[in-house]
Amino acid sequence: MKSVNEQVIRKIKLRYLHFIDVICETQSLVAAAAKLNLTPAALSKSCLEIERILDVQLFVRSHQGMKPTQICSLIVESSRAIGHELDKLIKTVNEYKQAELGTLNIGMQAMGLERRVMQGIAEIRRKEKGRNIRITHRERNVLIDMLNRRELDIIFIDSFQIDRHSLIEFVPMLRAGCVAISHEGVRSMRDIVDQWELYRKDLWILPQKGIAMRDRFDAVLYARDLEQPLETIEYNSYSGLLELFLNCNGWGIIPSYALPLATEYIDVATSYETMEEMQLESGLAWLGGLPQKKYVEEAIKVFSSDMSGSPPVFDKSFVAPRFR
Numbered sequence: 001m002k003s004v005n006e007q008v009i010r011k012i013k014l015r016y017l018h019f020i021d022v023i024c025e026t027q028s029l030v031a032a033a034a035k036l037n038l039t040p041a042a043l044s045k046s047c048l049e050i051e052r053i054l055d056v057q058l059f060v061r062s063h064q065g066m067k068p069t070q071i072c073s074l075i076v077e078s079s080r081a082i083g084h085e086l087d088k089l090i091k092t093v094n095e096y097k098q099a100e101l102g103t104l105n106i107g108m109q110a111m112g113l114e115r116r117v118m119q120g121i122a123e124i125r126r127k128e129k130g131r132n133i134r135i136t137h138r139e140r141n142v143l144i145d146m147l148n149r150r151e152l153d154i155i156f157i158d159s160f161q162i163d164r165h166s167l168i169e170f171v172p173m174l175r176a177g178c179v180a181i182s183h184e185g186v187r188s189m190r191d192i193v194d195q196w197e198l199y200r201k202d203l204w205i206l207p208q209k210g211i212a213m214r215d216r217f218d219a220v221l222y223a224r225d226l227e228q229p230l231e232t233i234e235y236n237s238y239s240g241l242l243e244l245f246l247n248c249n250g251w252g253i254i255p256s257y258a259l260p261l262a263t264e265y266i267d268v269a270t271s272y273e274t275m276e277e278m279q280l281e282s283g284l285a286w287l288g289g290l291p292q293k294k295y296v297e298e299a300i301k302v303f304s305s306d307m308s309g310s311p312p313v314f315d316k317s318f319v320a321p322r323f324r
Contacts, residue, residue, distance in 0.1 A: 012050065012053060012054075014082075014086075015046075016046060016049070016050040017075070017079035017082065017083075018036075018079070018083075019032070019036065019043060019046050019047065019050075020047070020050065020058060020072065020075060020076060020079065021076050021079055021080065022035055022036055023043070023047065023059065023066050023068075024068045024072055024073065024076045026066075027065045027066050027067060027068070028065045028066060029043060029044055029047075029065070029066055032066075047059070054075075056069075056071050057069055057071075058071065058072040058075070059072060102132075102293065102295070103132040103133065103134050104124070104131060104132070104133045104134070104153055104154075104295060104296065104299055105134050105136065105151065105152045105153045105154075106121075106133065106134065106135045106136070106152065106153065106154055106155070106156070107135075107136050107137075107138060107143035107146060107147065107152040107154070107155035107156065107157070108135055108136065108137050108143075108155070108156050109137065109138060109139060109140045109143055109155070109156065109157050109158075109211065109212070110156040110157055110158060110173075110174075110212075110282035110283070111213075111238065111255060111258075111282070112174050112176065112255060112257050112258075112280075112282055113156050113173055113174055113282050113283075116173060116174075116303075117156055117303070120299075120302050120303045121133055121135075123302050124298070124299055124302055127298070127302075128295065128298075131295060136152065137237075139208065139209075139210030139211060139236065140157045140158060140160075140210050140211060140212055140215070141210045142210065143155045143157055144157070144165060144168070144285075147168070147285065147286070147287060148165075148167070148287070150287070153286065153292075153293070153296045153299065154284060154285065154286045154296065154299060154300060154303065155284075155285050155286070156173075156282065156283070156284055156285070157212065157282065157283075157285055158212030158213075158215075158216075158280055158281060158282050159172065159281040159282070159283060160212045160215050160216055160219075160281075161215075162285065167287050167288060167289060167290070168285050168286070168287060168288065169285065169286055169287070169288030169289075170283055170284070170285045171283050171284045171285075171303075171304050172281050172282070172283040173282060173283040173284060173303075174257075174280075174281070174282045174283065175279060175280065175281050175282075176255040176256045176257055176279070176280050177189075177255070177256045177272070177274025177275070177278065177279055177280075178213060178216075178253050178254065178255055178256070178274070178275070178278040178279075178280060179253070179254060179256065179259070179272050179274075180192045180199075180251050180252070180253055181245070181251070181252055181253075181254055181259075181262055181266070182202075182245075182249070182250060182251040182252065183249055183266070185266050185267060186259070186262070186266065186267075186268055186269065186272065188272045188273045188274070188275070189220070189253070189274070189275040189278045190273060190275050192251075193220060193221075193224065193226070193275070196221070196224075196226050199229075199251065200226075200227065200228075200229050200230060201229075201230055202229070202231075202250060202251050203229075203231045203232070203233065203248060203249065203250030203251070204229040204231065204232050204233075204250055204251050204252065205232070205233045205235070205241075205244060205245060205248060205250045205251065205252040206229075206232055206233070206234055206235075206252065206253065207234065207235060207236065207253075208234045208235065208236045210236075211236065212280060212282075213253055213255070213280060214234075216277060216278055216280070217253060217278065219277065220275070220277050220278065223277070231250075233248065233250065242261065246265065253278075255280050256272075256274070284300070284303045284304060286300055
């Protein structure tokens with residue numbers, strides 16, 4: 001059997017408390033009714049109803065108006081506190097809804113993962129049809145800074161020197177060796193480095209600094225006290241890169257999985273020795289050890305799972321498929 005307090009609470013309607021507050025403020029039934037967009041009769045009926053529920057007199061009625069009693073003033077004070085708590089509750093709910101319906105911000109700078117990332121985005125959209133997604137393509141160091149500022153939720157980058165960032169979790173998705181390529185053919189990176197004084201004089205078409213392949217190459221040269229190439233063309237987008245290679249007689253560095261594109265123009269061997277320092281390792285990164293929004297956690301699960309079979313791993317050498 002419910003207690004008297006429980007019965008009273010079940011019968012009180014929130015709008016009744018608001019009605020009492022307005023009547024107490026105006027001390028006029030007519031003025032309060034106008035402010036509440038009600039008829040005086042309807043407001044009077046509600047006032048009598050709450051007095052009956054609480055079993056106290058809230059107003060002293062006279063021709064001069066509605067004078068609140070002492071208990072009425074106390075009830076109004078409590079009702080305003082309830083109103084403030086309800087405002088906080090609504091704000092919390094709205095913030096939660098906004099967070100759950102927020103935009104998933106993805107950073108991209110990982111050549112070779114485009115298909116798998118887009119497959120993952122499609123999978124997320126199938127699970128959460130209302131989810132907005134924003135993809136940002138920037139240099140690797142910029143993406144890491146944006147991740148640390150929580151402007152991005154997850155990023156796809158190369159793991160080069162990722163251990164310097166203690167808060168970042170990383171899951172590898174693709175590993176591949178690199179080779180040098182030009183009109184003259186394909187060379188292993190070890191051959192290039194061993195004969196760098198010869199190759200340094202040629203034109204080099206390289207990614208801009210901040211892109212993993214360039215950062216790894218610069219680290220290889222620095223570790224051996226070798227100077228930068230004399231002439232360079234630098235890029236930060238792969239758009240039009242094939243045409244650039246075809247029309248400029250220069251050397252460039254490409255990952256193993258891009259070699260099939262070259263078979264139409266130059267001879268490509270079945271395998272090349274790879275250089276450990278030029279092994280690309282691309283994957284998913286996010287801020288570990290920090291609370292994540294639920295939809296970010298779900299996205300991490302989607303991208304971390306094996307969506308399209310095991311990624312290729314190239315250790316000592318790799319095979320270059322031919323598509324002639």
